[in-house]
Amino acid sequence: MNLPLDRASQVPLYAQIHEKLRRQIERDELKAGAAVPSERELAELCKVSRMTARQALNSLKSEGFVYQERGIGTFVAKRKLDVHTRNLAGFTEEMRGRGLVPSSKILLSERERAGPDTATELGINAGDEVFHFQRLRLADDLPLAFEDAYLPVRRFPDLDKKNLEKESLYKILGSVYGIVMHHAEEVLEATCADRKIADALKIKLKSPILIVHRVVFTESNLAVESVRTFYRADRYRATFFLTNNAV
């Protein structure tokens, strides 16, 4: 038996192996607890070196798809409690992943001078120009969140001329400005809805709200966006996957 790879492809060999295995796991062809081919077997099957097979298994491990036990083997991990683990996707992609239809209503779109906090978050100088967007986020036409976002103007000229109600902000940043989101910091806290939030989300005053403050960065650590999202607590939970990064 062998598993042929496309050696002419631009896609690295380890990434091809990673994809093949991930698909098998997601299709349940490799069930939870089942053994995955060992590093040496996989190398033989795919006609690659063991280090390359190992790299594929390592990335699957870091994503939580498999786990490894020394002296025993590599096995498919149990499915996570909630597959909607928080990642770098934007609202649009996240809602689609949950099988909901996302939409947006722009409440505010302005250019402002950055205050000291926003400037610090974005790594720019206070007084530099920023876009300030406020949007109501809906899922299946029901209000889910109120969003308050700041982006540096100089990195995204004319961003405010794009159609942010029709198109995903993250998609525009990628296709128009070539931005690849790389990592983000999120701070979550709980609060009670004030008048403004309650009205926007059509909930009672003082209803519980989950605030997610996210700052997104590119690989070279330039801040792309600082955004606070106020979610209705009765319709949204945030799921995270934590690993022991001790390597």
Next chain:
Amino acid sequence: MNLPLDRASQVPLYAQIHEKLRRQIERDELKAGAAVPSERELAELCKVSRMTARQALNSLKSEGFVYQERGIGTFVAKRKLDVHTRNLAGFTEEMRGRGLVPSSKILLSERERAGPDTATELGINAGDEVFHFQRLRLADDLPLAFEDAYLPVRRFPDLDKKNLEKESLYKILGSVYGIVMHHAEEVLEATCADRKIADALKIKLKSPILIVHRVVFTESNLAVESVRTFYRADRYRATFFLTNNAV
């Protein structure tokens, strides 16, 4: 110049390099934005192969200490907004890391039969015996959180005979039962304090509460604990670091 490693040590060479660099970054000897030695330089300095140097840099990258730009080099990342990024530490370790003095008061310690939800979370059968602990968590002697935890009895015989007020649960699990926490899933939501929570935390009824539900697993994916922690929203925020795991 060279950076000698201890080749007789049990600690892998790449981990030694990782530690040296991490310490330099944390001591600010390597400042944000500064170039880290390239993979080839580092290999030469430490007298290791390039792959080993690369492994050290990769683990630093995955922890967010450095970033790499193809064709340019490796650089120290800006310090994260909040160094208290959520990790696998328990309450005791987390509070100490924040410079606060943690303490606990046990409100309940019982053996029960697992209900269907708890059983599913722990990967055991409904009706199997579980420990049920409720603790009040204090930081600097002020109530911070109410905690509701379940652990499978068969994996931790006599756990309820240990002193959970004096010692960290995670420490006991490690030293007595040899458990190494490996990964966890967390679901965060916002709510309002009910009578019981409000009384325990000495806050007003309906004050905002951040609920963190965590299930911790070992490397071989056995559930160790399912715990819901109800934090006073005015005294606690949760910080996460997200990466684009596309490798």
Next chain:
DNA sequence: TAGTGGTCTAGACCACTAT
């Protein structure tokens, strides 16, 4: 003892970036 994952070597070619 045979097989596993963990670590390590000493090379190699590639695409990319800066000068």
Next chain:
DNA sequence: TAGTGGTCTAGACCACTAG
């Protein structure tokens, strides 16, 4: 053109686990 990170090879020895 020189230097960088990204990928890949074909080996090696180790500690660990199971039968």
